[in-house]
Amino acid sequence: MRDETEERDCVIALDVGGTSMKGALVDRDMAALHTVRRATPRRWGPDAVIAEIAAVLHELDRNAATHGLTVRGAGVVVPGIVDEETRTAVYSANLGWRDLPLADYLEGASGLSVALGHDVRAGGVAECRLGAARGADDVWFVPIGTGISAAVFSEGRPVRARGYAGELGHVVVDPGGEPCVCGARGCLEGVASAAAVAAAYGARSGRHVEGASAVAERLMQGDPDARAVWARAVEALGTALAMATTLFAPEVVVLGGGLAEAGGLLLDPLRASLARRLTFQRRPELVLAELGDMAGCLGAALAAWQAAGGRSSSQFPPPSLSEVAS
Ligand SMILES: [Zn+2]
Missing domain, CATH: 3.30.420.40 (ATPase, nucleotide binding domain)
Incomplete structure (x- = not known):
């Protein structure tokens, strides 16, 4: 009391x-x-x-x-x-x-x-204590918005490395690909952030959209440009999460940010994409953020x-x- x-x-x-x-x-x-x-x-x-x-x-x-x-x-x-x-x-x-x-x-x-x-x-930490990863010790929290980042928890502890750990958005998924804001080329963020998905759709279709949610809507309507852009983003995320899984073996990967608002449209193909890449690894559960x-x-x-x-x-x-x- x-x-x-x-x-x-x-x-x-x-x-x-x-x-x-x-x-x-x-x-x-x-x-x-x-x-x-x-x-x-x-x-x-x-x-x-x-x-x-x-x-x-x-x-x-x-x-x-x-x-x-x-x-x-x-x-x-x-x-x-x-x-x-x-x-x-x-x-x-x-x-x-x-x-x-x-x-x-x-x-x-x-x-x-x-x-x-x-x-x-x-x-x-909030998702681990109060949200979608309650009860798990090995967790990746991955917000996908304007950029892509990650919070990494291993055996119940945050992996910080003086603030430099978890920069998932800047793993290279397309060697020699588009220049990234960080100075490298072919980073995940340039392919799969909510901002990148909207920009790639505009460039491919010639039709401007407000954000990734508009691309998701067109995907549901069967728009082939939306399908291509979405598939490329999902495959890039699958590649990056397979690396994360191989290195850290998270039990739970919590997806947040603007792109995760697409719900099953993101989660279902991403689960399949990740599963195709894994062989011996412990399979993480992919869930949407709750907070x-x-x-x-x-x-x-x-x-x-x-x-x-x-x-x-x-x-x-x-x-x-x-x-x-x-
Ligand atoms: Zn980068």
Whole structure:
């Protein structure tokens, strides 16, 4: 049983994306009590983004006070390369920063203790603890959106390598293929990200579409261009996941992001594509993410509760997965 004061506790969670930020006050039972959304002002440069993060933390802190809630700390997750140990946002092509001591800065600006994390790893922790991979120790969480990344968990622990592990989008699936934003050629991301699928459909058919969901719709209508583009993306993902399976033997692969919204249209052919490539390997279960675009925010809250010196709730026992905040 908890006492009265514990019930009035919360943490501030903030997921900073390339286009928008999602913030929330989250209680010990991982319920989001209040949420906010803001545009990420990345066109104004990294200083503007950092100022906006501090402003949203301040706003949520005031909101908590208004509702009589005590804030136990904050979790902030950002994209790019993040070193949780040194609390540094090492690099983000999208947000334009390099070697930024973001947690220290935000603590100075807000007066809160701040746990800094990586958006995809934090989302992966949330899926492991609260979502589609509950109960599994060997997990890959693969969001497929504008880019492709992965959070890797091996024997219940996040594989971080100072923030460099899990860059699944930049394994080469088409040697000598199209140039990638990373400087290499033929990367998975250039073939199978939601953005790449939409662009490839436009280039092939001469018809512009808004995103990968529009390609999925045309696929269901039997459009041959959509079928070709989709099949190429699925085969590329199959190749990459076969590598992941051979090297890490995940029990569960959780697919998220915009492309996974296609559901069975992605999952069914991808399961078949992966199965064709495997021989002796342990077969992973391919499932869809359950937490949607709240995964990063909930992961930020888990990191904040961990840093505050306690489990968020007794129902989330595996202590090793919570190391993401350490
Ligand atoms: Zn690349």
